[in-house]
Amino acid sequence: MRGYRELLEKEVVELWRTYRLGLFCVLFIVLGIASAVITRYLPELDRLLARPGEDLGLEPTGIPDVVDFLVRNLVDFGGIAAILLAMGAVAGERSRGTTALVLARPVSRSAYLLAKLVAIAMTVGFATVLGVLGAWLWSMLFFELPPVLPWAQMAVLVWLAVLVPASITFLGSTVFDSPLGAAGLGLGAQVLFVLASATPTPSPLLPTQLAAVARGAALEGFDPGVEPPVTIAVAAGIVAVSLGIAWLRFRRRDL
Amino acid sequence: MDGPAISIQGLTKRFGKSTALDALDLEVAHGACLGILGPAGSGKSTLLRVVCGLARASGGAVTVAGERVRAGDGLAARRQLGYVPQEPGLPEWMTAREVLAFLADLSGVEGPDMTPRIDDTARQLVLADVLDRRVEDLPAPVRGRLGIAQALVADPYVLLLDEPFHWLDPEARVAARALLDRLRGRRTVVLATHRLADVEGLCDQVAVLDEGRFRFVGETRHFLEAYAPPVFVLELQATGGLAIEGVVARLGREPWAGEVKVIGTTLRVAVRDEARAARELLPAVIGTGVAIAGVRRARPALDAILAGLPPAAKRGASA
Numbered sequence: 001m002r003g004y005r006e007l008l009e010k011e012v013v014e015l016w017r018t019y020r021l022g023l024f025c026v027l028f029i030v031l032g033i034a035s036a037v038i039t040r041y042l043p044e045l046d047r048l049l050a051r052p053g054e055d056l057g058l059e060p061t062g063i064p065d066v067v068d069f070l071v072r073n074l075v076d077f078g079g080i081a082a083i084l085l086a087m088g089a090v091a092g093e094r095s096r097g098t099t100a101l102v103l104a105r106p107v108s109r110s111a112y113l114l115a116k117l118v119a120i121a122m123t124v125g126f127a128t129v130l131g132v133l134g135a136w137l138w139s140m141l142f143f144e145l146p147p148v149l150p151w152a153q154m155a156v157l158v159w160l161a162v163l164v165p166a167s168i169t170f171l172g173s174t175v176f177d178s179p180l181g182a183a184g185l186g187l188g189a190q191v192l193f194v195l196a197s198a199t200p201t202p203s204p205l206l207p208t209q210l211a212a213v214a215r216g217a218a219l220e221g222f223d224p225g226v227e228p229p230v231t232i233a234v235a236a237g238i239v240a241v242s243l244g245i246a247w248l249r250f251r252r253r254d255l
Numbered sequence: 256m257d258g259p260a261i262s263i264q265g266l267t268k269r270f271g272k273s274t275a276l277d278a279l280d281l282e283v284a285h286g287a288c289l290g291i292l293g294p295a296g297s298g299k300s301t302l303l304r305v306v307c308g309l310a311r312a313s314g315g316a317v318t319v320a321g322e323r324v325r326a327g328d329g330l331a332a333r334r335q336l337g338y339v340p341q342e343p344g345l346p347e348w349m350t351a352r353e354v355l356a357f358l359a360d361l362s363g364v365e366g367p368d369m370t371p372r373i374d375d376t377a378r379q380l381v382l383a384d385v386l387d388r389r390v391e392d393l394p395a396p397v398r399g400r401l402g403i404a405q406a407l408v409a410d411p412y413v414l415l416l417d418e419p420f421h422w423l424d425p426e427a428r429v430a431a432r433a434l435l436d437r438l439r440g441r442r443t444v445v446l447a448t449h450r451l452a453d454v455e456g457l458c459d460q461v462a463v464l465d466e467g468r469f470r471f472v473g474e475t476r477h478f479l480e481a482y483a484p485p486v487f488v489l490e491l492q493a494t495g496g497l498a499i500e501g502v503v504a505r506l507g508r509e510p511w512a513g514e515v516k517v518i519g520t521t522l523r524v525a526v527r528d529e530a531r532a533a534r535e536l537l538p539a540v541i542g543t544g545v546a547i548a549g550v551r552r553a554r555p556a557l558d559a560i561l562a563g564l565p566p567a568a569k570r571g572a573s574a
Contacts, residue, residue: 002330006360010346017348097344101405104307104338105361106330251327254310 003107004115011119020085021123027081028074028131035070036138063143067218070135071154074128075161075211082124082166083186088179089116089170090250095177100255109251113174117243120166121159128159150218157214160235164207165190167242174246174253204230207238258321260285260413260443261306265315268301268467275301277467278315283460288435288444290454290475293464294557299447300341302464303415306445307338319413334363337411341418343402347391351382351401354390355408362409376408379434381427396424403431413443420453432457451483451554463564470564482563483554484513485529487536489522490549501543509539520548525555 015021042065043058090113093099103112132155139146169186176182197208204227213231216222261283268276275298283289293299304310306317311326318324322332345354355373364372377383380400385393393401399422406414416435420428435444435457446458454461454475461478463471471478479485491499499517506512506524511532513525522540526532540547554560 003361006357010357014346014348093344097340097342098346099344100304100309100340101338101344101358102361104309104333104336104340105358105409106333106363107361108330109327252311254326255304 001108001111001114003102003105004111007102007107007112007115008118011115012122015119015123021126024081024085024123025127025130028078028127029134031073031077032070032131032134032136033138035073035135036066036142039065039069040138040142063139063146064219066135066139066143066146067154067215070132071158071211071214071218074131074158075214078124078128078131078158078162079165079190080187082120082162083169083183083190085123086120086166086169086186087173087183089120089182090173090246091176091179091182092173094255103255110247113243113247113250117167117170117246120170121163124162124166125159128155128162132158146218147220150220154214154218157210157217157232160232160239161207161210161214164210164235164238167239171242171246171249174250201225205234207231207235210235258318259283260287260320261445262318263306263315264317266302266305266312266317267314268298268305268310269313275467276305276312279467279469281462281469281472283443283445285443286440287460288439288446288458289460289462290458291445291447291462291464292449292451292454292557293447294449294561297449297464298467299449299464300417303338303417303445303447307336307415308333309338335412337362337406337409337414339403339406339414339416339419341421343398343405345390345398345401345405348389350387350389351377351393351404352386354401354405355386358405359408362411364409372408372410376404379407379430380404381430395422396427399423400427400431403434407434411442414438414445416444416446418448419446420448420450449557451557451560455479455554463561465561465564470561470566479554483560485526485532486553486555487524487526487532488551488553489524489536489540489547491520491522491540492546492548498543498545502540502545505539505543506536509535511535523553 039061043061046058090099103109132151136146136151165186168189169182172182172185173179176185193206193208197206202209204225209226209231212223212226213228216226216228222228259282261281263279263281266276266279267274279302291299291302301310305312306319306324308324308326308329316323319332320335322335323329324332349357352373355376356369359369359372373386374383377386380403382397382400382404385397390398390401402422403416403419406416420431423431438444446453448454458475460473461471461475462469471482499520502522503515503517506515511526511528513527516523524536537547537550
């Protein structure tokens with residue numbers, strides 16, 4: 001894996017200098033804080049919108065509602081942001097000619113690919129930690145002190161859930177010449193997963209079930225039908241298989 | 256090092272049904288400067304990309320300094336190489352210094368050697384003043400120079416350049432040519448171009464590539480004499496047709512003059528003996544009473560040269 005360290009360093013600096021790392025973190029922080037703030041003020045907003053004297057029968061909101069909102073927001077919006085982040089990783093650099101400049105040197109193609117995917121995973125991970133931390137702090141202010149370890153587990157699971165569309169898009173970026181083709185593959189896979197899980201009892205084999213697993217981890221209790229080991233293994237498998245296929249495709253590709 | 260710097264044997268590259276490189280054989284000696292001359296689409300860029308392991312050969316073999324080149328592998332061969340692509344995709348967000356440091360680092364240049372290498376390369380390509388500016392802020396000719404510098408910074412044993420002068424302004428072109436000239440005998444240089452002027456005076460060997468086949472491989476001097484004799488282009492002051500006919504008739508009697516073409520008031524005079532033509536052409540024309548507005552020396556156009564070359568590729572050529 002000659003050149004991996006230098007390439008990873010370059011990827012991280014590029015993500016920082018081109019503001020993608022910053023924007024990604026800001027998005028996740030906003031989503032995290034908004035989850036707590038909206039949960040806190042949602043009943044009052046509903047009451048404001050109700051007709052005078054009308055009883056909406058609202059129950060008080062709490063930490064479980066914050067977790068629900070947070071996981072859904074980070075997985076859905078974060079997933080789309082991850083697709084945008086990964087779509088040009090290889091295809092964009094290849095079309096600009098930078099890939100040829102780098103790989104004409106004694107650098108292995110596997111190091112090139114791995115450095116890019118690790119940089120994306122690091123960005124998603126860093127942003128997820130900040131987003132969850134924001135939600136945790138505001139939940140502490142509005143409700144009560146959320147448990148640290150279950151929330152940390154939730155953060156890891158959200159990271160994995162966002163990494164799934166990112167890795168599929170990354171695969172597309174090595175297969176297609178255009179970043180748009182890569183984004184199409186990532187979005188297409190997301191739509192398929194969502195459609196497949198739109199049943200009363202979604203299969204634990206679907207990576208979309210990671211949201212339910214993350215929620216259960218934070219609340220220390222899983223809904224019936226949720227099988228964390230199976231869902232986590234499948235999601236991790238999708239990431240690994242995407243990288244594997246990307247490598248098989250890229251190592252034979254003319255640049 | 257024993258053996259040639261670059262050895263290409265039976266190299267074939269196909270894209271679907273079309274053949275971009277057709278069973279090429281070539282050997283480039285250590286320290287040689289080889290020009291690969293060919294029109295657009297002749298396969299020059301593909302050949303260089305295969306040699307530096309960016310594209311996979313459909314058949315045949317390439318070695319660089321005795322190391323086999325393989326696309327996606329062959330790191331030992333790529334350690335010996337510096338490559339200047341036709342359009343170097345320099346990372347826009349880096350400074351020029353960071354580009355050179357990053358790519359030198361990938362080529363294995365170690366810490367203490369890094370700064371002197373960068374400074375020396377930048378000085379030779381007149382880049383010292385822009386080292387701390389971002390690539391996105393640099394004009395195209397400066398980027399062109401940086402594109403050459405990134406290949407030279409690791410002091411490679413073999414340098415592959417694909418149309419390296421294309422983006423350069425005249426001043427930078429002179430600097431880059433002088434730099435390549437200084438490498439003569441110490442490093443092996445392969446320069447792909449569609450301009451004969453790039454090869455002339457710089458490359459001691461030339462390989463003419465046309466539709467994926469070599470039409471000529473040999474000494475540049477021999478090639479120029481045999482297939483691209485010089486042409487003197489004279490701009491005559493506006494004058495009557497009879498006067499120009501007189502000039503053509505006069506030149507037709509000179510043993511050193513070849514074919515004379517008339518395009519308006521421009522004469523293109525092919526010459527057989529350049530030294531004599533340089534001495535006698537202007538007096539001969541002025542002697543007919545026609546005034547000369549300008550004169551320059553040129554070479555025939557590439558398509559005209561290709562039309563005069565033998566059609567078949569020679570196997571087993573060496574440069």
